[in-house]
Amino acid sequence: MDTFAMDNYETHEHDVLVIGAGGAGLRAAIEASAAGVSVGLVCKSLLGKAHTVMAEGGIAAALANVDARDNWKVHFADTMRGGQYVNNWRMAQLHAQEAPARVRELEAWGAVFDRTRDGRILQRNFGGHKYPRLAHVGDRTGLEMIRTLQDHGIHQGMSVYMECTIIRLLKDGDRVCGAFGYYRERGRFVLFKAKAVVLATGGIGRAYKVTSNSWEYTGDGHSLAYHAGAELIDMEFIQFHPTGMVWPPSVRGILVTEGVRGEGGCLRNNKGERFMFGDIPPNYKTQTADNEEEGFLYVLGEKFQGKDARRPPELLTRDHVARCIVREVKQGRGSPHGGVFLELESFAHWMKQRNPSFNAAEHWKKKLPSMYHQFKELGNVDITKQPMEVGPTTHYVMGGVRVDSDTQMSSRVPGLFACGECAAGINGANRLGGNSLSDLLVLGKRAGEFAAKYAKEHPAGQVHNDQVEEAARWALHFIDQPEGDENPYKVQHDLQDMMQDLVGIVRKEDEMVRALGGIGQLWERARRVRAVGNREYNPGWHTCMDLHNLLTVSEAVTRAAIERKESRGGQFRDDYPRKDTPQYGKVNTVVWKGPDGRMQFRWERIPEMPAELKEVIVEQNDGKLPEELA
Ligand SMILES: Cc1cc2nc3c(=O)[nH]c(=O)nc-3n(C[C@H](O)[C@H](O)[C@H](O)COP(=O)(O)OP(=O)(O)OC[C@H]3O[C@@H](n4cnc5c(N)ncnc54)[C@H](O)[C@@H]3O)c2cc1C
Numbered sequence: 091m092d093t094f095a096m097d098n099y100e101t102h103e104h105d106v107l108v109i110g111a112g113g114a115g116l117r118a119a120i121e122a123s124a125a126g127v128s129v130g131l132v133c134k135s136l137l138g139k140a141h142t143v144m145a146e147g148g149i150a151a152a153l154a155n156v157d158a159r160d161n162w163k164v165h166f167a168d169t170m171r172g173g174q175y176v177n178n179w180r181m182a183q184l185h186a187q188e189a190p191a192r193v194r195e196l197e198a199w200g201a202v203f204d205r206t207r208d209g210r211i212l213q214r215n216f217g218g219h220k221y222p223r224l225a226h227v228g229d230r231t232g233l234e235m236i237r238t239l240q241d242h243g244i245h246q247g248m249s250v251y252m253e254c255t256i257i258r259l260l261k262d263g264d265r266v267c268g269a270f271g272y273y274r275e276r277g278r279f280v281l282f283k284a285k286a287v288v289l290a291t292g293g294i295g296r297a298y299k300v301t302s303n304s305w306e307y308t309g310d311g312h313s314l315a316y317h318a319g320a321e322l323i324d325m326e327f328i329q330f331h332p333t334g335m336v337w338p339p340s341v342r343g344i345l346v347t348e349g350v351r352g353e354g355g356c357l358r359n360n361k362g363e364r365f366m367f368g369d370i371p372p373n374y375k376t377q378t379a380d381n382e383e384e385g386f387l388y389v390l391g392e393k394f395q396g397k398d399a400r401r402p403p404e405l406l407t408r409d410h411v412a413r414c415i416v417r418e419v420k421q422g423r424g425s426p427h428g429g430v431f432l433e434l435e436s437f438a439h440w441m442k443q444r445n446p447s448f449n450a451a452e453h454w455k456k457k458l459p460s461m462y463h464q465f466k467e468l469g470n471v472d473i474t475k476q477p478m479e480v481g482p483t484t485h486y487v488m489g490g491v492r493v494d495s496d497t498q499m500s501s502r503v504p505g506l507f508a509c510g511e512c513a514a515g516i517n518g519a520n521r522l523g524g525n526s527l528s529d530l531l532v533l534g535k536r537a538g539e540f541a542a543k544y545a546k547e548h549p550a551g552q553v554h555n556d557q558v559e560e561a562a563r564w565a566l567h568f569i570d571q572p573e574g575d576e577n578p579y580k581v582q583h584d585l586q587d588m589m590q591d592l593v594g595i596v597r598k599e600d601e602m603v604r605a606l607g608g609i610g611q612l613w614e615r616a617r618r619v620r621a622v623g624n625r626e627y628n629p630g631w632h633t634c635m636d637l638h639n640l641l642t643v644s645e646a647v648t649r650a651a652i653e654r655k656e657s658r659g660g661q662f663r664d665d666y667p668r669k670d671t672p673q674y675g676k677v678n679t680v681v682w683k684g685p686d687g688r689m690q691f692r693w694e695r696i697p698e699m700p701a702e703l704k705e706v707i708v709e710q711n712d713g714k715l716p717e718e719l720a
Pocket of ligand 1: 112142144257271292306509511512524
């Protein structure tokens with residue numbers, strides 16, 4: 091018998107297979123199970139360890155518990171403005187409308203949120219959100235979200251396959267019919283037959299050297315979808331979070347939540363200047379405080395000169411704050427280790443003047459417990475007394491699998507759904523903090539619902555032995571391949587360095603063209619990587635396979651970034667520093683795999699926004715319709 095034949099492998103059959111057990115995957119799996127179909131849930135790590143667990147600041151939803159003026163329209167307009175109007179407006183609408191119900195549902199399933207004095211879910215300020223909108227649990231919101239979804243999910247009767255990495259989607263004609271992978275511990279292969287597959291594999295941060303993302307973020311879902319024939323959109327838009335740790339080197343990139351700035355943290359350069367006051371973009375001018383007093387009053391939700399206080403400039407969108415930090419460092423005003431200072435002292439001092447009994451240490455430990463421990467343990471810094479050193483870190487990818495806004499099904503591969511960070515559309519050029527966790531709940535639920543519907547309406551496809559065999563042979567050829575002369579870690583390291591340097595926060599045509607050439611060479615080297623040892627407990631072997639995903643997404647980012655010859659949101663071009671709305675304000679980038687196996691590119695026009703949504707935008711935008719929507 092052929093040892094590669096699919097009958098040799100452990101095989102499971104489900105109506106819906108969900109790949110990824112973060113917030114999006116769990117929420118999709120719960121919904122599909124609730125629809126009465128059989129659900130398999132696969133994840134690379136242990137259940138409960140997905141990257142979502144690291145989310146800190148909160149879940150954005152217009153519950154209006156802290157500010158009664160908040161509603162879905164304001165949230166929708168904030169999301170569109172943050173995304174610089176190249177978002178999928180329908181997704182942004184559904185997200186803003188449905189997020190409050192999804193958060194209340196989470197509460198009903200047992201999530202313990204921080205509370206207002208009258209017992210409602212407490213909401214905090216975050217960048218780009220007009221009102222306090224982030225439902226949170228201290229700075230450990232992701233942990234609570236995962237715990238709740240996981241507890242609720244396992245009681246639905248789904249089958250969970252942990253420490254299992256999917257390396258191929260299987261197809262019957264155009265449609266998806268299953269997936270093939272291996273267990274990380276022993277290296278045994280496993281075959282899943284499924285009527286519908288939901289990708290919820292998270293982001294791509296590990297393509298960069300400095301990142302807040304966990305080891306799992308190697309762009310697997312993006313790459314699996316791409317190689318199965320799906321399209322990826324908006325891949326040029328990478329979010330560099332302004333505040334990651336910069337010191338010591340071993341922790342560089344670890345996130346410092348925006349919640350620190352939401353609670354009054356100030357950014358300063360080495361001259362002590364609060365430099366963000368000097369660079370407020372015109373489209374945020376009317377919403378942003380122009381003095382310290384007003385900024386601090388905003389944190390407390392109070393009035394300034396009789397009017398509601400406006401937010402401090404530290405809470406401008408992440409793309410902008412990150413670039414301002416890069417500028418300070420480049421112009422010699424940075425901190426000793428190449429960042430800037432983020433300090434809580436000024437707010438504490440101001441509070442003490444208003445209320446002499448204000449206890450800063452107690453306050454910050456309660457509001458930001460994880461940050462307190464993170465800096466104490468990893469950096470020997472007491473944030474209640476000392477400034478933090480922070481700088482930008484690769485955080486989130488706005489681009490991803492192109493899906494239908496209502497169902498989350500891929501535009502090109504029937505039966506393939508995607509949600510969470512590996513899908514795209516809702517965030518446009520830049521994501522607002524807090525909008526990811528609510529995206530996972532809202533669009534994760536939709537993906538599960540429509541995947542179950544698809545599974546009920548379609549018979550199972552035929553799994554073809556040749557596809558399984560090819561995947562198994564490919565995976566195994568890395569182990570001790572005789573012509574293998576490359577170390578997988580070295581190739582990964584070189585890719586990360588190159589992406590960081592040439593396709594990072596500030597981009598230029600010639601550098602990105604160089605990166606594209608470099609990616610070509612790295613593809614060559616990746617074909618010659620060799621894993622020493624056997625299949626058991628072999629992270630070197632896993633890295634050989636991860637490279638395929640990392641290179642695919644890096645190429646997609648670079649190609650799309652070269653084509654968009656303007657600066658917008660997560661894409662900043664030194665050679666085209668302005669927005670070019672007439673040319674690029676109404677289009678998304680699309681890449682897909684051509685018949686010759688090469689990456690193809692095209693522009694896709696964003697459908698016209700309906701008049702009633704334009705009215706909402708005008709209402710929330712000082713009576714003006716942005717040029718992108720005109
Ligand atoms: C430090 C940090 C703090 C953040 N804070 C916030 C916040 O406060 N609010 C907010 O809205 N957003 C926040 N974000 C962003 C947000 O956490 C993520 O965007 C979100 O959690 C992604 O969820 P997901 O379900 O898409 O993916 P994940 O939670 O990453 O889950 C991915 C899953 O896919 C699995 N997987 C991946 N590849 C494979 C494969 N090949 N085979 C099988 N399984 C696979 C993984 O094992 C994992 O289970 C933060 C991000 C970071 C890094």
